[in-house]
Amino acid sequence: MAITIDRIADEMFEMVKEAQEVGKKLKPMDLQKTIKNKYDDVDKPMTKKAIKQLVDSGRLVYSYFGGTFLELPHREGAAND
Amino acid sequence: MPKEYKTPQLDELEKGPWPSFVKEIKLAAKNNEMANDVLGQLEQSYDERLGHWKHGGIVGVMGYGGGVIGRYSDLPDKYPAVSHFHTLRVNHPSGWFYTSDALRKVCDIWEKHGSGLTNMHGSTGDIVLLGTRTEKLEPVFQELAEAGFDLGGSGSDVRTPSCCVGKARCEWACYDTMKACYDITMRYQDELHRPAFPYKWKFKFAGCPNDCVASIARADCSLIGTWRDDLRIDQDEVAAYADGGLDIFNDVVLQCPAKCMRYDAEKKTLEVDNESCRRCMHCINVMPKALRPGTDTGAVFLLGSKAPILEGALLSSVMVPFVNLDDEEEFEDFCDLVDEMIDVWCEEGKARERVGEFIQRVGMGNFLEAIGLEPMPEMVAYPRDNPYIFYEMEEEEELEEA
Incomplete structure (x- = not known):
């Protein structure tokens, strides 16, 4: 059965979550490469759609720290509340 | 009543015949606390030779990863109005053509939700809106979208073309x-x-x-x-430039990097070896009425x-x-x-x-x-x-x- 965008999104979400638990940050390209290497029938547009879905739904957010990363939503370290 | 800051160092930047960003910030500060606190914090930075902005990496609008550059003051108690001071990059129209109505709309939105300070334009070309709070980002974005504008690029993406x-x-x-x-x-x-x-x-x-x-x-x-065919020459206009006092030999022919031009001072005509022309535009810039790019x-x-x-x-x-x-x-x-x-x-x-x-x-x-x-x-x-x-x-x- 062909892999769905929802499943790619879930896998990407888990990758980000696991990385964040050990203090690592992942770039969108890291997620895309890992998923493309794992599944033969996944192409770049599918990985982009999965990322768009994750960000549009608020499960992941973009962050910038020298480069652009994807992270779980969290309180900004530098924020003045 | 906003605090009044003494700004002797910033005042120096108002002197001279050129436009001054300090003068503009002071104008904005009359009606906007954010602009006023920028003056205070900037003067302190000049005194201490130390920046007081912290980078915010996570602020943005829903769904976008670019277009917002997060900034916070590291002196929020002293300058509360700039405790958040995020910048928005707004995608400018091609060629920077605006109607005055469109510009007024952008400025009205920014005075309502931000510091009122703008940079027209950033070095990439975007409209840069300087200074707003995190909770204002979505309303600004929505109102800009309604006015026909979108955010531009920032971070590791395609920057605003x-x-x-x-x-x-x-x-x-x-x-x-x-x-x-x-x-x-x-x-x-x-x-x-x-x-x-x-x-x-x-x-x-x-x-x-x-x-x-x-x-x-x-x-x-x-x-x-660029063009592939020959430079277009109007010899009557070449003669008119010569009659007008242009030193064609020294100012055009000798400045040609390819040395592909020959000027006959008696006949007041110009010849170009198009095969050797490097399309540098120098001659066209000096004699715009006489020379033009080709048609291909x-x-x-x-x-x-x-x-x-x-x-x-x-x-x-x-x-x-x-x-x-x-x-x-x-x-x-x-x-x-x-x-x-x-x-x-x-x-x-x-x-x-x-x-x-x-x-x-x-x-x-x-x-x-x-x-x-x-x-x-x-x-x-x-x-x-x-x-x-x-x-x-x-x-x-x-x-x-x-």
Whole structure:
């Protein structure tokens, strides 16, 4: 059965979550490469759609720290509340 | 009543005949607390020679990864109005053409939700709206969208494409820069708003070799107008320039980098060896009524320049010596080639490595092979400096047999 965008999104979400638990940050390209290497029938547009879905739904957010990363939503370290 | 700050150091920057950003901030500060606290914090920074802004990496609008640059004051108790001071980059219209109504709308939105301070325009070309709070980002974005504006690029994405005024105002434009810029902006919307590259990627469109958007020095992907046929000469106008006192021999002929011009002072006529012309535009700039670009026009596609940020400056290299961007099919081919280049760079590029630096690291030969582009003489930047073009005996023999 062909892999769905929802499943790619879930896998990407888990990758980000696991990385964040050990203090690592992942770039969108890291997620895309890992998923493309794992599944033969996944192409770049599918990985982009999965990322768009994750960000549009608020499960992941973009962050910038020298480069652009994807992270779980969290309180900004530098924020003045 | 806003606090009144003494700003002796900033006041120095109001002196002199040139425009002053301090004067403008003081004007804004009369009605806006954020602008007022900027004055206080900036004066303190000048005193201490220390910046007081903290970077915010996570602020943005829903769904977008670019367009907002987060900033917080590290002195929020002293300057509460600038405790949040985020910047928005707004995608400017091609060629920076606005109606006064559109500009008023942008300013009204910004006075309502932000500091009222703008930078028209940032070095990439965006409208830069300086200073708002996190909770104001979504309302600003919504109101800008209703007024027909969208956010531009920031971070590791396609930065807001920009172009010169092109055919709208310039008779030297060799292709429709505004259309190309608009079409590219629409085609790369996803890449503009959702950063997925190793680093930034800039498109710039210049209508002629004068390169009014300085694309050759700072855009990863430059399209610079050029022509393939002969320079157009109006000999009556050449004579009129001579009669008007222009020293054509010294100011035009001797300044030609290719030394491809000959001036007959008696007949007051100019001859050009078009084969040798480098399309530098010098003669056209000096004698605009007498000389014009040819009529077979298009653009040179160059790749890999950057201004110095992490490493030194790079100028771009020719990829395709002539492409007619006004032709839909050629425009599509150009986009396909760009996609190929971006794919290779994304696959192999290191974090914060611009495509020009990537090409330097892997070698132009390997890059050309990866994107499937044949090397050609126009790609050679300097004589006897072409390490990426190799003579392959086997290929030569195959060609002969064919």
